[in-house]
Amino acid sequence: MTDELVPATRLRCAACGAEPAASDPFPACCPNAGTDDADHLLVRELDAARVRFDAGGTQPFVRFRELLHSYSRARSGGMTDAEFVALVTGLDAAVARVDRGFVHTPFAVADAVGTALGMAAGMVWLKDETGNVAGSHKARHVFALALHLDVSERLGLTTRAESDRRGLAIASCGNAALAAATVARAANRPLHVFIPGDANPRVVEQLHALGADIAVCERQEGVAGDPCVHGFHEALAKGALPFCVQGNDNGLNIEGGMTLGWELAADLREAGIAPSRLFVQVGGGALGSAVAQALREARTLGVIASLPRLHCVQTHGAYPLRRAYLRVRDEALDRLGMAHAAAAGDGAGDAALAERLLAPDARGTVVAALAEARAHRSRYMWPWESAPHSVAHGILDDETYDWYALVDGMLETGGWPVLADEDTLLEARALAQGPGGIPADATGAAALAGLVALRRSGAVAADERAVALVTGRER
Numbered sequence: 001m002t003d004e005l006v007p008a009t010r011l012r013c014a015a016c017g018a019e020p021a022a023s024d025p026f027p028a029c030c031p032n033a034g035t036d037d038a039d040h041l042l043v044r045e046l047d048a049a050r051v052r053f054d055a056g057g058t059q060p061f062v063r064f065r066e067l068l069h070s071y072s073r074a075r076s077g078g079m080t081d082a083e084f085v086a087l088v089t090g091l092d093a094a095v096a097r098v099d100r101g102f103v104h105t106p107f108a109v110a111d112a113v114g115t116a117l118g119m120a121a122g123m124v125w126l127k128d129e130t131g132n133v134a135g136s137h138k139a140r141h142v143f144a145l146a147l148h149l150d151v152s153e154r155l156g157l158t159t160r161a162e163s164d165r166r167g168l169a170i171a172s173c174g175n176a177a178l179a180a181a182t183v184a185r186a187a188n189r190p191l192h193v194f195i196p197g198d199a200n201p202r203v204v205e206q207l208h209a210l211g212a213d214i215a216v217c218e219r220q221e222g223v224a225g226d227p228c229v230h231g232f233h234e235a236l237a238k239g240a241l242p243f244c245v246q247g248n249d250n251g252l253n254i255e256g257g258m259t260l261g262w263e264l265a266a267d268l269r270e271a272g273i274a275p276s277r278l279f280v281q282v283g284g285g286a287l288g289s290a291v292a293q294a295l296r297e298a299r300t301l302g303v304i305a306s307l308p309r310l311h312c313v314q315t316h317g318a319y320p321l322r323r324a325y326l327r328v329r330d331e332a333l334d335r336l337g338m339a340h341a342a343a344a345g346d347g348a349g350d351a352a353l354a355e356r357l358l359a360p361d362a363r364g365t366v367v368a369a370l371a372e373a374r375a376h377r378s379r380y381m382w383p384w385e386s387a388p389h390s391v392a393h394g395i396l397d398d399e400t401y402d403w404y405a406l407v408d409g410m411l412e413t414g415g416w417p418v419l420a421d422e423d424t425l426l427e428a429r430a431l432a433q434g435p436g437g438i439p440a441d442a443t444g445a446a447a448l449a450g451l452v453a454l455r456r457s458g459a460v461a462a463d464e465r466a467v468a469l470v471t472g473r474e475r
């Protein structure tokens, strides 16, 4: 049982080590962010010796509550365990009245998919998030933020009136906006949504129905970066609270996504399997970085014995994460005196270099290359130069905001970023939707498309066990 005086978690900037004040009602960003080119990001650190992985209950934010920073803040502020559980349960019930409540999402073998890919039975497993609140994992991220706000108001660090005066803000055209609007509606909190001019009309209609305040942002000639993100940042400068799913704008959202990773760890333990590869779709990067961190903690807590190779999947339309990964990889190979120019692109080349960098004698060099990247963000991550297009429009972020944790996670596990072309994305959607399948859209099936692409390239063996996250319901 957690000692209520010493919190089991804390927030610390992974780049500069700064910690937000305990009195900060919404510690979203590193206090030193923007002062230099370092990749400032508040990361929740866990004292694993002081928590239970599974604290009982089935609702994910109840079951894994001892791993949440909102729980630590609540307990060290004087709330009881029962009071925190009641807070989660009450908010979840309100979400259920708007959409549906949070449940442990399905994890199952997908032999029809495996057969189509020429793989043995029992080798392809899918974690289906399409039945989650608002149709994707995004609601997990913003539910975590709503809990933090509730805790801060309960502890008297701010008032409900002050939170409402500032309002919540998010930039998104799809699942993240719907998730934010659903949770904000449930919590009866005002939300400003910054969307592009070409947003899906059905999504816009739903946002209106959920009571969100909508601002349409058009791309301007000569201005790099997502115009919605620019509008969102202007709102933050005026005091709005970041209700977003980018870690650099609000590090607190990551632990919401981690509930998916902890569920997956529990799923793997229950199924008695240790997959060699995990495929995750990557747009802004919060999902992937949350799952990578969650699995690492689950290993520390003894829930799983090993980490699968992490494969982040992007489209040929925009792949800022793969671009950053290649820069870090080249930096490490340079330091090892190895050539790298010929290796780009094909799965076999990626696999060989990932394997080389996984060797124990290369670890120090990889860590040094990563430190260099963390200190000089703009050399590795910058907005994609052209307006990106793909059928998987939900992962076309100009920047992979949470890139660093993903590059780190891929290098640590021997995985690498995979690109899926348009035909493969459509094929993966059809495979996911097959008999008894999952109603995913092309974005939601993008991780599976990464598996398809890598299997075709020869990098995945027929008897190799792989897991793909499927998140994003077709609308």
Ligand SMILES: [Zn+2]
Pocket (backbone or CB within 6 Å): 013, 014, 015, 016, 017, 018, 030, 031, 032, 033, 040, 041
């Ligand atoms: Zn910092």
